[in-house]
Amino acid sequence: MLKPQKLILGLTLFALVTAGCKKDDDVIPEDEQELITTIQLTLTNVTNSTETVTATWRDIDGPGGADPVITGLTLRPNVTYTGRIEFLDESNANSPEDITEEVEEEGADHEIFYEVSGANLTVTNRNTDANGLPLGTSANFASAAASTGTLTVILKHKPGSKAANDPVTKGETDIEAELPVQIQ
Amino acid sequence: MFRVIFKRYRGFLTVLFAGLVASIGGYAQAPISTIDCRYHIHGIVYDQNRKPVLGAAIYVKELAKGNVTNELGDFTIDDLCIGSYTLICSYVGYETDTAIVSIAAGRLVVEQNFKLQETGIELGEVIITEQKIAPPAMQPQVTLQGIDLDRTRGLTLGESLKEIPGVTTIQTGPSISKPVIHGLHSNRVLVMNNGIRQEGQQWGSEHAPEIDPFIAKKINVVKGAAGVRYGADAIGGVVLLEPASLPFGVGLSGEVNAVASTNNRQGVLSGIVQGGFPKNDAFSWRVQGTAKRAGNSHAPGYYLKNTGVSELNFSSAVGYRKEKFGAEFFYSQFNTKIGIFSGAHIGNRTDFETALASDGPLPEHRSGFSYTIGRPFQDINHYLLKGNAYYLSDKLGKFSLALGHQFNYRAEYDSHKPLGSEFDGPQMRFLLNTYTTDFTWEHKPIKGLLNGMVGINGMYQQNDMQGRFLIPDFTGSNLGIFLVERLIKSRWELEAGARYDVRRLDVDMARIREKSDPSRTFSQVSGTLGATYKFSPSLSTKLNAGMGWRPPSVNELYSDGIHHGEGSYIKGDYTLQDETAYNITANLTYTSPKFQAELDGYHYFYNNYIYQQPEFPGVLTIRGYFPLFVFRQTDANLSGIDLAATYAFSHHFSLRAKYSIVRATSRTTGDPLPFISPDRLQSTLRYHVHHWLGMDNIYISLGNVYVAKQWRLLPNSDYAPPPSAYMLFDAEVGFSVPGVKNMDVGVTVSNLLNTSYRNYLNRFRYYADEVGRNVNFRIKYSF
Incomplete structure (x- = not known):
């Protein structure tokens, strides 16, 4: 018959083998969630820096829930503007966060496209990342004859695969927001 | 009211569990598939040339149940209680053989082989009247074991079950698969791992069962609403x-x-x-492990x-x-x-x-x-x-x-x-x-x-x-x-x-x-x-x-x-x-x-x-x-x-x-x-x-x-x-x-x-x- 001591020893060994295997829990910090709630596009007249136009696309509660609030661009015909885009996380009203800088820091993995439809607007001269490839946090916007249409801002994420003349379809879409455009 | 009952019940269980841990060295295999006992008779049926016989019927007279041999001549009769049984082994063209097998406490599996002699009549007047092959339950049930299970080694659990008619998988890419029984899956299919219902985030179709299939010697799939025994949500079936x-009373194996x-x-x-311990058949142990690595x-x-x-x-x-x-x-x-x-x-x-x-x-x-x-x-x-x-x-x-x-x-x-x-x-x-x-x-x-x-x-x-x-x-x-x-x-x-x-x-x-x-x-x-x-x-x-x-x-x-x-x-x-x-x-x-x-x-x-x-x-x-x-x-x-x-x-x-x-x-x-x-x-x-x-x-x-x-x-x-x-x-x-x-x-x-x-x-x-x-x-x- 097995002695009680042996039984206890066996049990202890079993417990040792089986215990102590709890997974370390990586607690995810609340503020580390990637959430872009707002896009703000500010256009400044090249010849008159006091003339600015701002368009916003804002969805404070993120995907789902309340509908986004969108303010389009109203431009004068035949004017060239310099544009600057900002991406914000305004989900916490007390500490809105500017994410544009981070896009620029990771510029080698990102590219912003501006696609115009219907309106007589041309986007050129996107700024470049550290490798000299187009980034697009700023660009030139030139209006022509009066017209209406849309401007779609697309932020692409393509780690390791960004190249010159990438089509807009390449990479994962982080942002695709449509802004109404009126040239009058 | 439910909450009150549950609280009491939990307290009771905690005490019981603690008691068990303190006093006992282990526990027995729970019967999880049927309402019968848990002993098995296993054996091989040979002919006079020691070749295995496929399709021979093994019939337990007392219980009116039995099984047939597979291509290795192997048969198993499960869910037997302690007692003595008459086994009748028959196959067309061979003399019917009988053996008395007694099952005593301690040995879970009793071996009984049969050696059949040819009668000289290939197919003819041999009429088997007594033998009946009783299925183990009222619902269609398929068991993967022996060679059928060996053939699936290396596959995920979901993939291993695909051989069973009526069972498919839903996949998320090549490495995630979940069993589907009769068109139902996820929360509608219950997986019982060694007697315990598997609880992961199984609602997600890309959440595969978190189980190492090498643990199993036998995988049983019950097709159809089998919820009474295992939980009402087993609408599609149970795996x-x-x-x-565990090997009691024998030495080292593996x-x-x-x-x-x-x-x-x-x-x-x-x-x-x-x-186990040949001199002390009260204790037994097992250690098992699997390592797997795959690329793209x-x-x-x-x-x-x-x-x-x-x-x-x-x-x-x-x-x-x-x-x-x-x-x-x-x-x-x-x-x-x-x-x-x-x-x-x-x-x-x-x-x-x-x-x-x-x-x-x-x-x-x-x-x-x-x-x-x-x-x-x-x-x-x-x-x-x-x-x-x-x-x-x-x-x-x-x-x-x-x-x-x-x-x-x-x-x-x-x-x-x-x-x-x-x-x-x-x-x-x-x-x-x-x-x-x-x-x-x-x-x-x-x-x-x-x-x-x-x-x-x-x-x-x-x-x-x-x-x-x-x-x-x-x-x-x-x-x-x-x-x-x-x-x-x-x-x-x-x-x-x-x-x-x-x-x-x-x-x-x-x-x-x-x-x-x-x-x-x-x-x-x-x-x-x-x-x-x-x-x-x-x-x-x-x-x-x-x-x-x-x-x-x-x-x-x-x-x-x-x-x-x-x-x-x-x-x-x-x-x-x-x-x-x-x-x-x-x-x-x-x-x-x-x-x-x-x-x-x-x-x-x-x-x-x-x-x-x-x-x-x-x-x-x-x-x-x-x-x-x-x-x-x-x-x-x-x-x-x-x-x-x-x-x-x-x-x-x-x-x-x-x-x-x-x-x-x-x-x-x-x-x-x-x-x-x-x-x-x-x-x-x-x-x-x-x-x-x-x-x-x-x-x-x-x-x-x-x-x-x-x-x-x-x-x-x-x-x-x-x-x-x-x-x-x-x-x-x-x-x-x-x-x-x-x-x-x-x-x-x-x-x-x-x-x-x-x-x-x-x-x-x-x-x-x-x-x-x-x-x-x-x-x-x-x-």
Whole structure:
């Protein structure tokens, strides 16, 4: 018959083998969630820096829930503007966060496209990342004859695969927001 | 009231559990599949030339039940009580042999071989009147064991079950698969791992069962609503994984399995070491472990980038057994890291359409071979600690108690870390703690005719989720009581059972936008009534009517977010009610030495079936427009047929064919329901020799499977048209190595012709083809 001591020893060994295997829990910090709630596009007249136009696309509660609030661009015909885009996380009203800088820091993995439809607007001269490839946090916007249409801002994420003349379809879409455009 | 009862009950269990840990060295295998006892008779039937006999009938006279031998001449008769039995072994053309076998406490498996003498009459007047092959239950049931199980070694649990007629899998890429029984899956299929119901985040179709299939010596699949014994939510069926019984009273033994695959350059090594004490047959132990590593899978023409898997599993068991009392402890750990095909993680609807329009993965998602697992990936750990005990009372019968604790950790990593953040952890992390308790009493047979059991199942679970919102935190408690009785009388066998369940769900509303009552209680009665009848020794039928129900799960009630694998927005509905299914299954089985056939038919009459329905308009987000899918309920009909037949042309040649169809429609609209398996026809030609060039049990087989196109769909109800029909071929060879005892080798080639195809039940069918040709080498060595 097995002695009680042996039984206890066996049990202890079993417990040792089986215990102590709890997974370390990586607690995810609340503020580390990637959430872009707002896009703000500010256009400044090249010849008159006091003339600015701002368009916003804002969805404070993120995907789902309340509908986004969108303010389009109203431009004068035949004017060239310099544009600057900002991406914000305004989900916490007390500490809105500017994410544009981070896009620029990771510029080698990102590219912003501006696609115009219907309106007589041309986007050129996107700024470049550290490798000299187009980034697009700023660009030139030139209006022509009066017209209406849309401007779609697309932020692409393509780690390791960004190249010159990438089509807009390449990479994962982080942002695709449509802004109404009126040239009058 | 329920809460009060549960609290008391939990306290009681804690004390009991602590007592068990302190006083007992282990526990016994719980009977998990039937209401009978737990002893087995195993043996091999040989002819006078010591060749195994296939299809010989072994019949237990006292119990009017039995089994037939497989191609190795092997047979097992399960669920026997202590006592003495008369075994009758017969086969057309041979003299019938009889043996008396007595089963005493302590030895779980009793060996009894038979050696049959030829009568000289091949087929003729030999009329077997007494022998009947009794099926073990009222529902269609398939068991994978022995060579059938060995052949699946190296596959995931879901994939291993695909051989069973009526069972398919839903896949998420090449490495994640979940079993589908009769068109139902996830929360509607219960997986019992070593007697404990597996509780992970099983609501998700990309959440595969967190189980190492090498733990199991036997996998039993019950098709149809089998909820009375295991939980009412087992509407589709139950998958039961059972390890071998612990070896009491014998010395050291074990098994090593090694598998290598060419397609994803996978290597698997799994081992078991176990032992008892020849001088003290009260104690026994086992240690088991598996390591698995695979790289990118290869579809014809390209590698699927980032589809590697790494897995490390471990389990141990100790047992104690005396004549009337036994106990066992079991601990297992399952750890895996699964790469998700990078081309399937998409940002928005436009990306999705780009991926759909592309012929194969986009250039940035093509790569060479690599073992590296990068983002996106899943990191999963599942721990199970189980203790159980039984007591045999001469007057009352058998009492069993099983207590389990499961800890499920699931972390999901998106394709990149949050923008501008140094945090490299998961975007979503789930922790699920589940405590289960099962208590059963199997009463002594009444007048030798009526067997049965009563039982209680309890479960308490807590879910904690962090990261991007998908489902809320919750606590859930379940309590179920049941009664099953079985009457056995000559040609008839009747079974009836009833069950009552209460489930309470307490949800943390903090992150839910549409607030509703945080506490919900669901309760319902379920039941089963079945019969088997043996027309003749070779022909029997089973008929079963069952009713199961399931409360809506937490994702169906409260999901609210974007699914990056599908490019859709998923939304729950907190007003959902329980779903209820009335199920009828009928089975006809014919067994003769030359021909075996099994036909199953089933029908589900479903009320409040929960499914996902697209709704318009979609959801406008900063990533653009997403189609919206909302959980809805409808009354539905689901029915189908499974047919399997084997014909032996000679002692060497046999042909096996399997055919399965499922149909599912909404009764409200008459429309077909989505995501149902297409028709499937499988056939295998097999050549088998007992001895050749010193090798034993050599077989060669050539098989093919035809899967039809699933055209029973509403037009435009899916993102892409269903994939075309396809036909695949496979080949296999296996034998026992000459000169080495107990070493079996097998080579399987799947997708022999390296066919490009897509599978309707693979959620990644939009992005890439299925894997191409794979050669799988496996070696098993037992000592």
